[in-house]
Amino acid sequence: MHVPFRCATMALAALLAASVQAQPATYKIAYIDPLSGPFANVGELMLSHIQFAVDDINAKGGVLGGTRLQLLQFDSKLSAQESQSALQAAIDQGARAIVTGGSGSSVVTALVLSVARWNQRNPGKELLVLNHSSIDPEMTGKACSFWHFQTEANTxxxxxxxxxxxxxxxxxxxxxxxxxxxxxxxxxxxxxxxxxxxxxxxxxxxxxxxxxxxxxxxxxxxxxxxxxxxxxxxxxxxxxxxxxxxxxxxxxxxxxxxxxxxxxxxxxxxxxxxxxxxxxxxxxxxEWHPGQADMPRVDALAKAYKAKTGKEFLAPRIDFTPRMLAAAINKAGSTDTPKVAAALENLSFDSVVGPVRMRAEDHQLLLxxxxxxxxxxxxxxxxxxxxxxxxxxxxxxxxxxxxxxxxxxxxxxxx
Structure with a gap:
């Protein structure tokens, strides 16, 4: 009497496994920046730029021939303490990279330190931090971290x-x-x-x-x-x-x-x-300003961005932050965080504002x-x-x- 039940259970398990395998793989990116309070308009603008880039990457096939990027959103409330809570929530939801910068250098520095501690204690589950707007030179100076990459010119x-x-x-x-x-x-x-x-x-x-x-x-x-x-x-x-x-x-x-x-x-x-x-x-x-002459690639990107979002495009570096991450994942041939970080080092990227390079010695982008x-x-x-x-x-x-x-x-x- 137990044989048919067991067979049915095995068949159900096989169907479930096949269903899981049929689902497209995802690589989760956590956005942690102010989405409330006096600087909410800044955070919303940055989020819109990143979401547009992520959607565009996915529309072109994602990374590694089919892995889709998924953007998670968290409100830092311009607070180091709130950002720590957001970081833990991002980890719990399976994030592999943090995109931040608009919360201020003190908050971003705290995030970088927390990520470094997490990575040390949890090999195989490491995270990256991509910083598009906090420009404290110490972050690529004395306080530099292998896990942190700055895609904006520093102070x-x-x-x-x-x-x-x-x-x-x-x-x-x-x-x-x-x-x-x-x-x-x-x-x-x-x-x-x-x-x-x-x-x-x-x-x-x-x-x-x-x-x-x-x-x-x-x-x-x-x-x-x-x-x-x-x-x-x-x-x-x-x-x-x-x-x-x-x-x-x-x-x-x-x-x-x-x-x-x-x-x-x-x-x-x-x-x-x-x-x-x-x-x-x-x-x-x-790195660019609206109306800048002889910038056809940015003009085309700005036009596409406004057509989709209804908003003005303002910051190419925020747009190409997830694009550089995607390029590094493809270069590494893996979503393994240490391999992606190594691929980001010295990465030359043909951005819409011209060639940029991620300097390996301190993870400062030269743009x-x-x-x-x-x-x-x-x-x-x-x-x-x-x-x-x-x-x-x-x-x-x-x-x-x-x-x-x-x-x-x-x-x-x-x-």
Whole structure:
């Protein structure tokens, strides 16, 4: 009597096994960045870029001839503690790679340390961290990790680009340093003093202030101090609402300043705030800016992105972060994390902004940087308006990744 039952059970098991085998394999990527709070718009923009790239990779066959990428989403809430909880949830759901960067360098650093500990204790279940926006040079310096890869130019590289430009800008004479009170803000101020001071020894630094990140509602008191100092320019690492509210306060006060920033134009609302202020010149640096001339591959990607999402495309590096991961998986011929990490080292990638290379000694991507200024459309230097305004971006200077490359204190420990 037990034989038919056993046969039926075996047949059912075989059917279930066949069903499992028929399902396409997946490689899970966990997105951990702010999706709520004052910087939610930044996190949503980054997520949209990554999701578009993942969908495009899958539409073209995925990786390894059929493995699909699956994007999991977690809200970091701009908190190291919340990010740790998100990391554990990602691990529980089978993630093999973490994509992050918009949570700030202190949060991303905590994630990298946690991943390194997890990897050491769980061989065979290792994770990678791909960092598209946190630009603390320590992350590819003294605090470098074999498991961490930075796909954005770091603070020193960006400030070197700005310093090179300021060297040729004689009307910058007195500089105030206004920055958010956390690791990145302090570093933006420090590298500003160091590299701009080196490029222009005649410049006077007339003041320095750190303010709470994401909590200042009115920058008028800070602007009053800047005005009292006699500054004509501000080096600020502010981003998100801290940048837009600063521009608003300056416009309300009628204070015509120059600002030097790392990524302002790629954050939603900044161009609108600059156009409404009508005063000041906001100069920033990125791998590309909207309306940049002679960039047909980015133009085509931006057009496809907007057609699918209804949103403006702003950050090629975020788009090509998962594409570089996919290229490394295919190069390795495996989804085994140590093999994928080894394949990412020294990976040369033909990105839409030109060839980029992941430097093996510290896992810092070498990519071009474009110094550009938010300015009114004039039909010549600025041909395209942005954010529904008649303001766009003027190209001021372009530097290659090799021109901006810095030395590194990284002593990479490989498994």
């Amino acid at each position: 020193a590289m960006k400030m070197k680009a700005l310093a090179n430009y300021i060297k040729k800008t004689p009307d910058v004479k007195k500089v105030y340093l206004l920055n958010q009170d956390y690791a990145h803000g302090k570093q933006w101020a420090s590298y500003g003093r160091q590299l701009v001071g080196l490029a222009r020894p005649d410049i006077q630094f007339v003041g320095e202030t750190l303010h709470p990140i994401g909590r200042v509602k009115d920058f008028a008191p800070y602007l009053a101090n800047i005005k009292q100092s006699g500054a004509d320019s501000v080096i600020t690492g502010n981003w998100g609402q801290d940048m837009t509210l600063l521009l608003k306060a300056a416009g309300d006060a009628g204070y015509d300043l120059r600002y030097f920033n790392h990524s302002a134009g790629s954050i939603p609302g900044t161009v609108l705030a600059a156009s409404q202020a009508k005063l000041g010149q906001l100069t920033w640096v990125a 071009p940087q474009v110094v550009n200024t938010i300015a009114p459309v004039d039909g010549k230097a600025v041909k395209v308006g942005w954010d529904g305004t008649n303001y766009g971006f003027r190209t001021d200077a372009v530097y290659s990744g090799n021109e901006l490359a810095q030395g590194t204190d990284c002593k990479m420990i490989r498994p």
